[in-house]
Amino acid sequence: MLKPLLAASAILAGGLTPWAVMAQDADTVVATVNGDTITLGQMIAMKEAMGHDAAANLPASALWDLMLDQMIRQTAVSQVVKDDLKPRDAAALENERRGFLAGVALERVAAADPTEEEMRALYDKTFNGEAGPKTEYNAAHILVKTKEEADEIAKQLKEGADFGTLATEKSTDNSGPNKGDLGWFQAEQMVPPFAEAVKTLKKDEISAPVETQFGWHVIKLIDSRDVQAPGFDEVKEQIALQLRREKVQAEIDKQVEAAKIEKTEGLNPDLLNDTKIFGE
Structure with a gap:
């Protein structure tokens, strides 16, 4: 009985901080670098981006240390230019941000599984409802x-x-x-x-x-x-993929149509070759 009581007393006294008693979510801070935080969510996202094979052969503790060390290094180095980006770098960063956000939006559309009814309808349209x-x-x-x-x-x-x-x-x-x-x-x-x-x-x-x-x-x-003509089951996966592509394209068309778009007229297309515009 003594050991559990001592452990509980230590926790209450602040002597131990086990993970089990901490509230953990994507915003849980795992490290700070000159005040900039690295969160548990960022760590998990980094691991997902690495892919399964890259992390499969490492114990969890070793992978944790490796990833956290890399993120600390990246954060420390990035702070050198974070508030002093050159125009070219700021433009490139915004392009990456825009592309990433568009990708997230379209992934959400593509993630939904097509219904059996939708797949049957596309199969019938493609093969005129005939298997002969x-x-x-x-x-x-x-x-x-x-x-x-x-x-x-x-x-x-x-x-x-x-x-x-x-x-x-x-x-x-x-x-x-x-x-x-x-x-x-x-x-x-x-x-x-x-x-x-x-x-x-x-x-x-x-x-x-x-x-x-x-x-x-x-x-x-x-x-x-x-x-x-192939049977429905033979082409079911291809049909599902085609439906996802069609839904993604429909979402793109929908958002572009709903957007208020104002193009600046009169700009010379040859400006694309004018790298001096960044003033560097």
């Missing part, structure tokens, strides 16, 4: 601005001109250097007039000129194939 075979097409095209140009190209092709050569020479989009090849796609991925034309073609057949909002196309079907 779907047709994919491999086609090439020559895209030009006017119907007259497209008609002339169609005429040359009928006379035996090489499709790939004409695509390289005439096509106005970035598929030209690849002989007009668009790779494999499903019809739903293309604009309706283009998709409908592709569906009617047989292998190696060339279409009459087709108009879309991008211009006039002459299309050649290289090949087609049936592919099996």
Whole structure:
């Protein structure tokens, strides 16, 4: 009985300060350096940033001492310039702060698990609710601005001109250097007039000129194939990731739309190269 009583007496007298009797939270001070505090929350955040592997082989006490020593050193050195930052350094620090805060905000949006209903809806939208075979097409095209140009190209092709050569020479989009090849796609991925034309073609057949909002196309079907759409469980993780990305983008759009944005007009973009502006 004597030892517990002595221990209690020592605690009450201020002789012992065990962790068990201290209120500990993120603001608990673990050290001060010239009055600047280092907190338990900062220590934990630093450990999380290190990653599991970096700390896995160290006993807790050794890791504590190592981290605290590093933070004390950083604090002491940072105090040299804390109140005397050069304009360049202040700008860089503000950029890091802005980027960090934006990252925190978007991480909170992405952290929420998509619901089963949301994932099913995206699956149905992506695969049209079908798990059976779907047709994919491999086609090439020559895209030009006017119907007259497209008609002339169609005429040359009928006379035996090489499709790939004409695509390289005439096509106005970035598929030209690849002989007009668009790779494999499903019809739903293309604009309706283009998709409908592709569906009617047989292998190696060339279409009459087709108009879309991008211009006039002459299309050649290289090949087609049936592919099996994946089951929901096969793509569940990818769908969840896609939903998170969409929610993050929606949050960005929402906040930008709600923000009062005033751009200063008349500034010369060449100012980006004027490092003398910092006056250093």
